[in-house]
Amino acid sequence: MTSELVLAATNEKLQEMDWMKNIEICELVSQDPGQAKEVIKAVKKRMGSKHANTQLWAINLLEMLMNNCGEHIHRQVIDSGLLPVLVKIVKKKSELPVREKIFLLLDATQTSLGGASGKFPQYYAAYYELVSAGVKFSQAPRVVPLEVRTTEMHKNNTRGVKPVSLKSVESTQKPKSQIFPESSIIEKAGAALEVLRDVLDAIDSQHPEGAKDEFTLDLVEQCSFQKQRVMHLVLTSR
Structure with a gap:
């Protein structure tokens, strides 16, 4: 059966x-x-x-x-x-x-x-x-432009999400160095995680449904993609 x-x-x-x-x-x-x-x-x-x-x-x-x-x-x-x-x-x-x-x-x-x-x-x-064996997937996840992200955060504010300042988002997105590709990969992963953490910290605990909007899910998807890149870097650097 x-x-x-x-x-x-x-x-x-x-x-x-x-x-x-x-x-x-x-x-x-x-x-x-x-x-x-x-x-x-x-x-x-x-x-x-x-x-x-x-x-x-x-x-x-x-x-x-x-x-x-x-x-x-x-x-x-x-x-x-x-x-x-x-x-x-x-x-x-x-x-x-x-x-x-x-x-x-x-x-x-x-x-x-x-x-x-x-x-x-x-x-x-x-x-x-x-x-x-070098298996990896090059397609990037859906990334919401910074301007759209800011708009989305204002929309989310009606659902219990406190707005994250544009300055704080920009500071986490700004790369520190372009010298080493490995460093760039780690910095991008850290930046994506930092933004997601700020967004989750800003969600009103009385309105947890704010964590299920498209903006937040996009960030989760981006962090998952960056995790894959970091894992590949770590394993192939041994």
């Missing part, structure tokens, strides 16, 4: 992710951890599909399973040999959204599991293998 659900949830004809089927699969695994083996086996098979859509829906399903179904899913991903399959897909010239999704999922998972010294170091090893 679970394999049939995975097949339906990863159908190449789907125009968007089938949330209901994905949730149903996660609930089945949560209620009966014994189903994890069959589900991951089915996901692995779908990752081998020639259809980019099928691969994308499969990796989205895997992400939901990892985030919601706990340790038995992580164990099955390792025991089933799915990790080498994911690494191979990222290394070869396949569809960019699929490759990027896998790379970011491995990064997030190995970080949440404690990296090389965590309970499942295999995830770190898979991620490190990709970084060592």
